[in-house]
Amino acid sequence: MSSQPISRAALATYLCLTLALSSVFWWLIIGGRTGYVFWLMWSPGTSALLTRFIFQRNLRGQGWAPGAPRWLAMGYLLPVAYATVAYAAVWAAGLGGVDLSRFHTPIARFVLLGSLQSVLSATGEELGWRGFLVPALSQRFTLAKTAVVSGAIWSVWHYPLIIFASYNAGTATWYAVLCFTVMVIGLSFPLAWLRLRSGSFWPAALFHASHNLFIQGFLDRVTVDTGRTLWLTTEFGAALAITVAVTAWLYWRRRDLVEASDSSRAGQLGVAAQSA
Secondary structure (H helix, E strand, C coil): CCCCCCCHHHHHHHHHHHHHHHHHHHHHHHCCCHHHHHHHHCHHHHHHHHHHHHHHCCCCCCCCCCCCHHHHHHHHHHHHHHHHHHHHHHHHCCCCEECHHHCCCCHHHHHHHHHHHHHHHHHHHHHHHHHHHHHHHHCCCCHHHHHHHHHHHHHHHHHHHHHHCCCCCCCCHHHHHHHHHHHHHHHHHHHHHHHHHHCCCHHHHHHHHHHHHHHHHHHHHHEECCCCHHHCCCCCCHHHHHHHHHHHHHHHHCCHHHHHHHHCCHHHHHHHHHHC
């Protein structure tokens, strides 16, 4: 958790820097240069580190310590759980097929090397969204509002690629945006909860990496489109939006575990307001 309040000026600076850096890579990717996706993902994190240095002259408060192993394990395994339920429901209902022969990567290599590569990318986003943005919002809002606001920002950040590039499943754009937004705001509940409960951004980084790896790298790959499947699967379908919404509700019910610790810092908000 941040060792000092994050002022409104710092929060505004972070959002402006993220927009400025991301705009460069949105423009390049929309123009067909997909090799810049990695650098786009690092725009929120780079902006967070720059903001910390500008206002604090150090990088403390990001949640660098890994935290307790149980939070790291929860972060990595939770996406496997809600994603498996979503895809298994689609397969069981006959709304999509499953063909494991489509997956050719050795399991150990997929999990170990794939996780390492995915964490490297996801860390760029999580240093920003959960390392900086969530602590800043939690100093002012409840868990629910922190999750909704951070999730809305996170989802809108993806819109240029969904609308103008190829980051979608091929369904109607309005539908892809709707399902993706519901999913991302839903994901922001367990992600914010883990960040605030553990005091570390690493559980969120593992969560983000696991989500990307197992959904995009495995479940989407082995799922067979039978006509209506894409309206349900991928990050732009209804199945994940539903299971993630249920997951969000479960973490919202345990909000007292993080809001109680946040309330102990309420007296610091006056300092934050004066320094804004």
